[in-house]
Amino acid sequence: MARRSIKSNPDGKPDIRTVASLARVSIATVSRTINRSTAVSEKLSKRVWQAIEQLNYFPNTHARSLVSGRSRIVGIVVENITNPFFPELIASFEEVAVANGYELLVSSGKIENAAQIERIVRRMLERKVEGVAVLTFGSEESVLDQLAMHGIPLVLAEFVVDNPMVSTIEIDYATGVREAVEHLVGLGHRRIAYLAGPHTLHSAETRLHCFESSVVACGLRARKEWVVDGDHTLQGGVTGMQKLLALKERPTAVICSNDMTAIGVLHAAHQAKMSVPEDLSVIGLDDIAFTEFTLPPLTTIGLSRHALARAAFEALQRQAEPDEAHVGKRITTVGTKLVVRESTAPPKTR
Amino acid sequence: MARRSIKSNPDGKPDIRTVASLARVSIATVSRTINRSTAVSEKLSKRVWQAIEQLNYFPNTHARSLVSGRSRIVGIVVENITNPFFPELIASFEEVAVANGYELLVSSGKIENAAQIERIVRRMLERKVEGVAVLTFGSEESVLDQLAMHGIPLVLAEFVVDNPMVSTIEIDYATGVREAVEHLVGLGHRRIAYLAGPHTLHSAETRLHCFESSVVACGLRARKEWVVDGDHTLQGGVTGMQKLLALKERPTAVICSNDMTAIGVLHAAHQAKMSVPEDLSVIGLDDIAFTEFTLPPLTTIGLSRHALARAAFEALQRQAEPDEAHVGKRITTVGTKLVVRESTAPPKTR
DNA sequence: ATGAAAGCGCTAACAT
DNA sequence: ATGTTAGCGCTTTCAT
Numbered sequence: 001m002a003r004r005s006i007k008s009n010p011d012g013k014p015d016i017r018t019v020a021s022l023a024r025v026s027i028a029t030v031s032r033t034i035n036r037s038t039a040v041s042e043k044l045s046k047r048v049w050q051a052i053e054q055l056n057y058f059p060n061t062h063a064r065s066l067v068s069g070r071s072r073i074v075g076i077v078v079e080n081i082t083n084p085f086f087p088e089l090i091a092s093f094e095e096v097a098v099a100n101g102y103e104l105l106v107s108s109g110k111i112e113n114a115a116q117i118e119r120i121v122r123r124m125l126e127r128k129v130e131g132v133a134v135l136t137f138g139s140e141e142s143v144l145d146q147l148a149m150h151g152i153p154l155v156l157a158e159f160v161v162d163n164p165m166v167s168t169i170e171i172d173y174a175t176g177v178r179e180a181v182e183h184l185v186g187l188g189h190r191r192i193a194y195l196a197g198p199h200t201l202h203s204a205e206t207r208l209h210c211f212e213s214s215v216v217a218c219g220l221r222a223r224k225e226w227v228v229d230g231d232h233t234l235q236g237g238v239t240g241m242q243k244l245l246a247l248k249e250r251p252t253a254v255i256c257s258n259d260m261t262a263i264g265v266l267h268a269a270h271q272a273k274m275s276v277p278e279d280l281s282v283i284g285l286d287d288i289a290f291t292e293f294t295l296p297p298l299t300t301i302g303l304s305r306h307a308l309a310r311a312a313f314e315a316l317q318r319q320a321e322p323d324e325a326h327v328g329k330r331i332t333t334v335g336t337k338l339v340v341r342e343s344t345a346p347p348k349t350r
Numbered sequence: 351m352a353r354r355s356i357k358s359n360p361d362g363k364p365d366i367r368t369v370a371s372l373a374r375v376s377i378a379t380v381s382r383t384i385n386r387s388t389a390v391s392e393k394l395s396k397r398v399w400q401a402i403e404q405l406n407y408f409p410n411t412h413a414r415s416l417v418s419g420r421s422r423i424v425g426i427v428v429e430n431i432t433n434p435f436f437p438e439l440i441a442s443f444e445e446v447a448v449a450n451g452y453e454l455l456v457s458s459g460k461i462e463n464a465a466q467i468e469r470i471v472r473r474m475l476e477r478k479v480e481g482v483a484v485l486t487f488g489s490e491e492s493v494l495d496q497l498a499m500h501g502i503p504l505v506l507a508e509f510v511v512d513n514p515m516v517s518t519i520e521i522d523y524a525t526g527v528r529e530a531v532e533h534l535v536g537l538g539h540r541r542i543a544y545l546a547g548p549h550t551l552h553s554a555e556t557r558l559h560c561f562e563s564s565v566v567a568c569g570l571r572a573r574k575e576w577v578v579d580g581d582h583t584l585q586g587g588v589t590g591m592q593k594l595l596a597l598k599e600r601p602t603a604v605i606c607s608n609d610m611t612a613i614g615v616l617h618a619a620h621q622a623k624m625s626v627p628e629d630l631s632v633i634g635l636d637d638i639a640f641t642e643f644t645l646p647p648l649t650t651i652g653l654s655r656h657a658l659a660r661a662a663f664e665a666l667q668r669q670a671e672p673d674e675a676h677v678g679k680r681i682t683t684v685g686t687k688l689v690v691r692e693s694t695a696p697p698k699t700r
Numbered sequence: 701a702t703g704a705a706a707g708c709g710c711t712a713a714c715a716t
Numbered sequence: 717a718t719g720t721t722a723g724c725g726c727t728t729t730c731a732t
């Protein structure tokens with residue numbers, strides 16, 4: 001039986017006691033040094049760090065979490081991983097979380113039924129995440145209720161909830177969308193269509209409203225048949241564009257609720273032997289990496305993954321580590337702005 | 351001070367004792383019931399499960415990991431998250447890991463210098479992962495050495511290492527690549543080019559060799575200037591295609607080391623006013639979701655993310671939970687096969 | 701400023 | 717088959 005008193009590093013993994021004895025201090029002093037908590041004298045702290053270095057020691061996070069109640073893990077929930085926007089978002093989130101000493105727990109599967117929600121909540125609860133960024137842009141309600149019920153801090157995209165545990169990242173679509181509409185109008189377009197996202201997505205509805213008000217602000221009339229439903233997928237873009245092509249009076253430009261939709265539109269236009277931008281101008285939204293390489297390169301409304309990820313992490317951190325400078329700050333805004341490439345040009349017909 | 355004897359659920363989070371007392375058994379019996387370890391009588395086990403249900407209890411994974419030494423976390427390391435192949439792979443890996451009661455720790459950042467490798471290794475070690483799937487297809491050596499040195503089971507893609515802790519997923523590129531070459535030859539192509547991946551990638555070298563031997567097997571001669579370097583990015587595909595276009599004797603078809611490259615080729619061909627597949631046939635490799643929506647839809651050599659993820663997880667699990675049925679099984683093979691879409695057709699010139 | 705010791709929630713001997 | 721108990725490696729009182 002390996003009792004503590006007998007055991008002398010059977011494996012080789014140093015623990016806090018190994019460090020303590022090498023530095024000739026108590027384990028409490030080692031802990032304090034590592035956590036920079038109570039002041040430790042210069043002299044001892046130096047000895048401790050030296051021992052740590054020498055042993056290549058690092059604390060056992062499980063032991064740490066167990067006693068402190070803090071896991072230093074944050075969760076992130078997305079859906080629809082086939083839209084490159086989300087992997088890019090996760091990568092950014094990982095970067096900022098890790099840089100701040102946190103680990104992340106990713107859920108990237110589809111969220112379609114109660115069992116799947118249950119599993120996500122369970123995973124987050126089991127690993128004792130300190131907060132969760134729910135960046136599904138729409139299906140948050142369900143996940144939300146359960147997590148919030150358990151007292152886990154949450155941050156949502158564009159879903160303001162009256163709960164002190166829930167922060168919101170607001171996205172200023174208005175600016176980017178207005179720039180897009182003005183860009184088209186400036187090129188001479190009068191017949192501008194909109195290929196929407198799913199009605200279940202909060203963000204998609206917001207984007208649509210921004211489009212409608214921008215059109216009106218530009219003195220154009222909003223024609224109902226020029227607003228077509230989509231679902232933020234490539235196929236949705238194809239189908240939506242086909243609907244637009246079937247109209248007697250076709251639009252000369254189309255703004256899409258996201259880049260995937262816009263790529264689908266490019267596809268459908270090509271199939272219909274239309275040239276972009278000569279016969280049709282197309283604008284997307286998100287500015288995913290692919291847009292530089294579509295045919296032609298896509299003009300799009302940029303939404304920074306990095307800004308979004310950083311805002312989400314910081315909101316979570318504010319909840320986990322309350323900081324007098326930021327108390328009560330529960331809404332952060334992230335901007336959008338037009339990126340002009342080659343899918344927009346003056347209309348041929350006027 | 352909340353001593354155990356005084357404490358009576360101050361928060362409400364049930365622990366193993368809460369369950370034990372509700373079920374009128376010892377905590378050991380609760381533990382046994384949950385872990386299905388030593389046999390527990392039907393009667394008691396039923397009482398325990400009932401109490402668990404009633405209290406909505408689940409074990410604290412940190413406590414569990416601390417004492418058992420098993421974290422039930424597996425790591426996965428990828429690079430180049432902008433290639434949709436990798437997010438799709440991660441999602442598959444997540445699915446199979448979670449289904450088997452494991453959590454995953456993802457590292458998706460670029461691996462370019464010692465500090466970044468150090469951080470990945472550190473993250474994995476700190477959270478005590480039970481194994482790591484290094485699916486970078488090339489930069490494994492570096493990460494590998496350090497992790498293996500710490501005795502962590504590893505699984506690599508196509509990198510056979512003489513170490514019992516390291517398993518390998520071998521990918522049978524030969525079959526898919528041969529199908530692709532035969533498909534082109536069957537259509538009448540004689541001048542087939544190859545747009546390679548980076549030489550630093552093991553898998554890219556393998557793919558190239560498969561191409562070369564398939565070409566020879568079909569009785570064509572391998573022309574050196576028709577094998578062009580690429581880097582598995584869209585831009586690399588564009589640049590590579592431009593090199594091919596500059597040749598006096600142009601190929602009538604090009605096989606690319608991955609789909610991203612092929613999409614770049616499509617782009618460059620379009621810019622050069624060439625029609626695919628009329629003027630040029632193009633074949634990719636991976637079969638990422640995007641390939642259905644390129645212009646035209648891409649013929650490609652399919653490599654199942656799900657099969658790869660499952661093979662990787664199972665290899666890891668075999669190492670973590672040795673199983674007499676599979677001892678010593680350290681190499682798994684995953685297949686590839688041609689998916690014909692619309693980017694290939696008979697050549698115009700012969 | 702430092703150390704001794706309790707105990708986080710659980711698993712795994714060991715005892716019955 | 718079940719219970720008792722000793723820690724897993726750490727943080728955090730409490731005492732000095």
